[in-house]
Amino acid sequence: MNLKAWQGNSYNPGKVGCRRLFTPRGFTLIETIIFIVLVGFFLWAFVAPFSTSVQRMEKPxxxxxAMFxxxxxxxxxxxxxxxxxQDETRAPLGGDYAAFERQVTVTLVDSNLSSSATDQGYKKVTVTVFHPQLPAAGLVVETLYTDFAD
Structure with missing residues (x-):
């Protein structure tokens, strides 16, 4: 078998078939636009959660x-x-807490903590603190007062 004749007729993709892929022509406009869009999408995917967490950093x-x-x-x-x-209407606070509002609600309850029309010696006192960055219902703290006097 003639080895030189066989080698000369073989197809070499590195020299002929792939020549168009590796020419030093640079990037086309379409390739540049696609690259910019992809980079922008990935930057947005990483920056959006970061900016959201920075905005919510004040909430705790x-x-x-409000709890204080x-x-x-x-x-x-x-x-x-x-x-x-007694009840206290919703009113803004002053000083360092000017953005907060506070309300006190007093409810008559029975020994099972169910609402009662008559005074049975128990009052449920609910203090609600409001702030624009808290849910609309505000932060609620409740306690129970009893009438042990007399």
């Missing part, structure tokens, strides 16, 4: 502030006599 601080304000109000009501515990 707001919840802690609710507990503060309950502590203010603690030395109050049973009969003096």
């Amino acid at each position: 601080e707001i919840v802690a502030g 304000l609710a507990k503060e109000k309950l502590e203010q009501l603690q030395p109050t006599t049973y009969s003096a515990v």
Whole structure:
């Protein structure tokens, strides 16, 4: 068998068939646009969650502030006599907490904590703190007052 004749007739894709793929012509406009779109999409996919987390970074601080304000109000009501515990309308707070609003709701309940039309010696006191970044219902803290006096 003549080896040189056989080698000369073989197809060599590195020299002939793939020549168009590896020519140093540069990128076409379509390839550049596709590249920019893909890079933009991947950047958006990585930056969007980061920016959302930065925006929500204040929320734990707001919840802690609202909890502090609710507990503060309950502590203010603690030395109050049973009969003096009354509803307070929703009102804005001042100072460092100007963005917050607080409301106190007093409900008569029975020994099973069900609403009652008559005073049976139990009052459920609900303190609700509102802030624009909290849910519309606000942060709610409840406690029970009993009439052990007399």
